[in-house]
Amino acid sequence: MTIDELICAARGGSARATGRLLTFVEGPRRPEVLAAVGVPAPARIIGITGPPGAGKSTTVGALVGAYRAGGERVAVLAVDPSSPYSGGALLGDRIRMAAHINDPDVLIRSVATRGHLGGLAAAVPAAITLLSALGYGLVIVETVGVGQSEIEIAAVADPTVVILNPGAGDAVQAAKAGLLEVADIVVVNKADRAGADQTVRDLRAETHAPILKLVAAQGDGVPELVEAISAHHRSDSPTRRAARARSQILSMAATLLRAHTDLDRLAAAVADGTCDPYAAAAQLVVGDDR
Numbered sequence: 001m002t003i004d005e006l007i008c009a010a011r012g013g014s015a016r017a018t019g020r021l022l023t024f025v026e027g028p029r030r031p032e033v034l035a036a037v038g039v040p041a042p043a044r045i046i047g048i049t050g051p052p053g054a055g056k057s058t059t060v061g062a063l064v065g066a067y068r069a070g071g072e073r074v075a076v077l078a079v080d081p082s083s084p085y086s087g088g089a090l091l092g093d094r095i096r097m098a099a100h101i102n103d104p105d106v107l108i109r110s111v112a113t114r115g116h117l118g119g120l121a122a123a124v125p126a127a128i129t130l131l132s133a134l135g136y137g138l139v140i141v142e143t144v145g146v147g148q149s150e151i152e153i154a155a156v157a158d159p160t161v162v163i164l165n166p167g168a169g170d171a172v173q174a175a176k177a178g179l180l181e182v183a184d185i186v187v188v189n190k191a192d193r194a195g196a197d198q199t200v201r202d203l204r205a206e207t208h209a210p211i212l213k214l215v216a217a218q219g220d221g222v223p224e225l226v227e228a229i230s231a232h233h234r235s236d237s238p239t240r241r242a243a244r245a246r247s248q249i250l251s252m253a254a255t256l257l258r259a260h261t262d263l264d265r266l267a268a269a270v271a272d273g274t275c276d277p278y279a280a281a282a283q284l285v286v287g288d289d290r
Contacts, residue, residue, distance in 0.1 A: 003029075003036045010134050013104060018134060022109055025126040034126060037133035043075075045128060046229060047157025049143045049179065054163040055189040059216040059225075060142050064100050066226050067138055075107040075136040077127055079120065079143040079153075107136065120152050122252055128156065151182065152255075155247035158240075159184030159232040161225075163214075164203070167195030180207045185228050189214045191221065260284055 001009065001017070003024070009017035024033045046063070048056050057078070064074050100106040111123055128139050143153050154160045162183040180186070180203075188199050191213035203211050210228055214221035257263070266284055269275035 003032050007033075007036055007133070015104075015107070018107060019109075021130055021134075022127055025130050026111070026123045030122075030126050033130060037130060040129065040133035043128060043132040043137055043139045044233060045157045046138070046140045047143065047153040047160035047182075048140060048163060049153065049160065049182070050163030050189075051165075051179075052144070054165050055216050056142050056163050059161075059163055059187065059189060059214065060140055061100065062216045062219055062222045063140060063226065064106055065219075066222050068100070068103065068106065072138045073105045073136045075131045075139045076109065077124060077139060077141045078108065078110050079112075079124075079141070107131070120255075122255060124153065125156055125248065125252075151247075152251045154182035155244055155251045158236060158244065159229060161185045161187055161229070162209075163187050163189050164199065165190050166193045166199045180209070183207060183209045184232055185209055185225075186211045187214050187221075187225060188212070189216050191215055192218075257284060 001020075003021075006017045006021050010021055021033055024030065048060055048063075050056050060076060060078075064076065067074050101108065109127070111120070111127065124141060128141075131139055141153050141157055160182050162179050162185070164186065166188060186203055186207060186209050188196055188203070188211065190196075192215050196213060200211050200213065212221060212225055212228060214225060216222070262284060266275065266280040270277050270280050
């Protein structure tokens with residue numbers, strides 16, 4: 001099938017066609033797909049991140065249920081830190097979102113952090129553009145909670161929600177890991193456990209973002225989280241959109257520079273002392289041979 005035929009089939013409800021198009025935007029055929037879909041009305045994008053075991057996927061499942069109850073078509077992009085072929089993140093997400101996997105208006109897709117053309121910074125915005133064109137009004141991006149992916153997702157999501165657990169110094173550890181720097185909303189999940197109130201107090205000393213308590217597995221606090229997300233979205237402005245666009249451009253540029261063909265040569269020159277890092281950086285960015 002041609003790209004146009006796949007888009008037509010995907011808009012008609014073909015999960016197989018949607019899957020093939022998503023595979024294309026993660027690889028060399030990305031420009032073809034993006035040219036075919038044009039510039040669709042943008043979907044709302046919610047980023048969900050936090051340390052392993054915090055209950056991110058359970059929270060995503062609860063949010064999907066809440067938004068589906070309101071008639072939204074929802075796509076979930078679950079970032080897999082290993083391989084697009086491992087099935088690890090996708091399998092886990094399907095287990096946690098069992099109530100939604102047979103819903104034709106819910107799409108769950110695993111996206112690998114390695115192996116895609118341009119990396120995660122390029123793969124996710126392209127996937128979001130495609131999903132917007134296919135009629136998904138809401139895209140939830142769940143990331144692993146460690147590393148560069150959080151910065152990249154914060155550049156496209158509005159808001160970015162950081163999920164933490166009570167106790168064990170989670171607030172301090174999240175601050176050290178840089179998670180709170182990208183947080184628009186902070187959620188203390190499993191808030192029925194001891195230490196939840198103390199964790200909230202600790203977080204208030206570390207961030208100015210709104211802090212909510214949640215028991216995602218039971219649905220407690222989900223309406224409040226949905227309202228906080230809506231309130232954040234309503235307060236969006238051209239200045240904030242421009243700031244996200246700037247971050248997205250810089251993140252994508254950094255990804256491209258890491259794959260630059262001259263990087264290894266310049267690194268060797270700096271290492272052996274024949275070039276200084278300032279000149280090497282200038283040459284990498286603008287092709288300056290000085």
